[in-house]
Amino acid sequence: MTAFLNSWRVAWRITRLNFKARLEYRGEFLMGVAVGAIWQVSIIVFASVLLTRFPGLGGWSSTDVLLIASMRMLAHGLYVLFLGRVQYMNILVQEGIVDPCLIRPMPVYRQIQLTFFPVNAIGDLVVAVGLFVAALQRSSLDWTAGRIAYVVAGVIGGMLVEAALFTALAAAAFHFPATSYWSQWLEELMGTFGSYPLSILPKAVSAAFTFVVPLAFIAYFPAGVLTGHGGDMGVPEVLAVASPFIGLTAFVLSRLLWNWSLGKYTGVNG
Amino acid sequence: MSTTAALASRARRIASITPRGELLAPPRMTATALRLLVQVCLVVHLWRGLYAHTDSSAGLNETQAVTYAVLAVLANRIRGLDRSAGRDMVIQHLRFGTIVYWYLRPMSPRRYYALRALGDQLYGFGWVLAGYVLSLAVGVVVPPSSYEVAAVFAVSMLLGQLVLYYVMMLVDLLCFWTLRNEAALLILVFAQNLLSGVYAPLWYFPDWFITLSAFLPFQATLGVPLSIYVGRIGVDDAFAQMAVQVVWIVLLALLTRWLWDRAGRRVVAQGG
Numbered sequence: 001m002t003a004f005l006n007s008w009r010v011a012w013r014i015t016r017l018n019f020k021a022r023l024e025y026r027g028e029f030l031m032g033v034a035v036g037a038i039w040q041v042s043i044i045v046f047a048s049v050l051l052t053r054f055p056g057l058g059g060w061s062s063t064d065v066l067l068i069a070s071m072r073m074l075a076h077g078l079y080v081l082f083l084g085r086v087q088y089m090n091i092l093v094q095e096g097i098v099d100p101c102l103i104r105p106m107p108v109y110r111q112i113q114l115t116f117f118p119v120n121a122i123g124d125l126v127v128a129v130g131l132f133v134a135a136l137q138r139s140s141l142d143w144t145a146g147r148i149a150y151v152v153a154g155v156i157g158g159m160l161v162e163a164a165l166f167t168a169l170a171a172a173a174f175h176f177p178a179t180s181y182w183s184q185w186l187e188e189l190m191g192t193f194g195s196y197p198l199s200i201l202p203k204a205v206s207a208a209f210t211f212v213v214p215l216a217f218i219a220y221f222p223a224g225v226l227t228g229h230g231g232d233m234g235v236p237e238v239l240a241v242a243s244p245f246i247g248l249t250a251f252v253l254s255r256l257l258w259n260w261s262l263g264k265y266t267g268v269n270g
Numbered sequence: 271m272s273t274t275a276a277l278a279s280r281a282r283r284i285a286s287i288t289p290r291g292e293l294l295a296p297p298r299m300t301a302t303a304l305r306l307l308v309q310v311c312l313v314v315h316l317w318r319g320l321y322a323h324t325d326s327s328a329g330l331n332e333t334q335a336v337t338y339a340v341l342a343v344l345a346n347r348i349r350g351l352d353r354s355a356g357r358d359m360v361i362q363h364l365r366f367g368t369i370v371y372w373y374l375r376p377m378s379p380r381r382y383y384a385l386r387a388l389g390d391q392l393y394g395f396g397w398v399l400a401g402y403v404l405s406l407a408v409g410v411v412v413p414p415s416s417y418e419v420a421a422v423f424a425v426s427m428l429l430g431q432l433v434l435y436y437v438m439m440l441v442d443l444l445c446f447w448t449l450r451n452e453a454a455l456l457i458l459v460f461a462q463n464l465l466s467g468v469y470a471p472l473w474y475f476p477d478w479f480i481t482l483s484a485f486l487p488f489q490a491t492l493g494v495p496l497s498i499y500v501g502r503i504g505v506d507d508a509f510a511q512m513a514v515q516v517v518w519i520v521l522l523a524l525l526t527r528w529l530w531d532r533a534g535r536r537v538v539a540q541g542g
Contacts, residue, residue, distance in 0.1 A: 045464070053474050
């Protein structure tokens with residue numbers, strides 16, 4: 001227990017130092033916060049444009065679509081804050097920065113997450129919370145303790161699904177370091193289609209977004225369960241309800257894959 | 271070999287650096303093709319879904335909206351080459367100190383930059399053309415309504431690419447003054463995408479937003495040519511918009527020329 005607490009104390013100290021390091025460049029720090037905020041504002045602008053110009057989307061009212069967008073944004077903000085550095089894995093492998101991590105007395109995955117402090121997550125989360133509050137205010141749902149608990153579980157599950165996808169891609173970077181294209185694409189897909197009802201897409205595509213690249217579990221299914229669309233999302237309702245658990249399972253599996261890939265890592269620097 | 275032929279040969283070699291790098295990485299090209307294909311399919315379904323219960327919005331019908339959105343996805347590929355993998359972005363050269371080589375060659379950095387950008391844009395245009403022909407064949411994009419519209423669109427698109435070239439150059443030149451500016455670069459790239467109409471045609475946005483973007487160069491890069499293509503801007507009104515594009519090209523050309531002169535005096539090789 002003491003060893004466990006000590007290891008997290010070290011992680012906390014490193015995070016504080018990382019934060020101080022980012023503060024050394026004040027202008028860049030503020031710009032970093034702005035990047036996160038502006039990026040998410042773009043989703044709000046786009047979503048609000050669509051929702052004010054069009055009556056709804058794929059059988060969902062604009063208020064319900066707003067709940068999907070806000071839950072995805074919150075999940076994404078939390079992912080960037082806690083687990084997002086895994087996306088830089090390909091660069092760490094290419095530049096040989098992973099190699100010294102192998103001989104330090106701390107799990108490599110944790111070291112990767114402590115590489116730097118993600119300033120843009122602050123902007124991401126500020127805007128996400130704002131949008132989420134707006135979605136709750138517009139929602140006509142009765143917010144019981146059960147629903148609130150499910151929203152929290154859904155957002156955490158969404159964060160874990162996103163982390164699982166990028167961790168799996170990071171595992172691939174151990175073998176083939178040129179994964180940046182795929183990583184950018186995955187981010188693009190999530191940004192574009194993670195915030196809307198997948199019922200607008202053909203069945204084959206929405207099935208791919210459920211079972212191949214499981215975007216649907218990030219926000220679409222949890223929001224659908226909350227808003228009463230559980231039965232008409234193209235999957236058994238029990239699967240949609242289990243989204244938070246599936247997020248956790250996906251993350252655990254991706255970590256196992258990552259550990260296996262780390263074991264196979266031979267370095268790219270000769 | 272004559273001097274002109276030698277210069278042309280050199281220019282061709284410089285322009286082909288990034289495309290040749292791409293050709294050496296087939297997985298990257300596969301990824302690009304797959305990414306474009308999927309993105310186009312998804313965008314088509316998104317806009318068709320939005321128009322399922324409405325015939326027209328902001329002066330655009332479903333066909334116009336889908337055509338605009340698909341062309342925007344394709345056009346975004348024109349400057350979509352990944353130079354960072356080859357450590358060949360201006361900010362990377364400045365950080366690694368290799369920018370000094372730009373100033374040691376028997377060619378001005380400005381001309382070298384222009385030739386590299388030309389190669390990038392021509393290579394990207396190849397992708398766009400392939401995507402456009404395929405989209406036309408499967409019917410997700412409609413052809414221009416007349417030869418006149420097609421001609422005006424082609425000129426406007428060319429002007430838009432020039433504006434885009436200068437905007438991207440401005441972003442790169444910013445690196446000479448700021449050593450840590452990834453965030454600023456991201457904001458500029460984002461502003462370019464939002465205000466040019468890549469995310470959604472500007473016609474859907476509130477009036478204040480359209481007024482604001484009228485004072486910025488971004489919509490001249492993509493929004494104007496694509497609006498001409500789909501007929502949202504008529505041929506008669508197009509000439510005024512193209513005049514604005516030309517004004518932006520002249521202003522940005524003068525500004526970037528002035529900045530190149532000053533940038534050279536600031537070059538510091540950090541451990542390079």
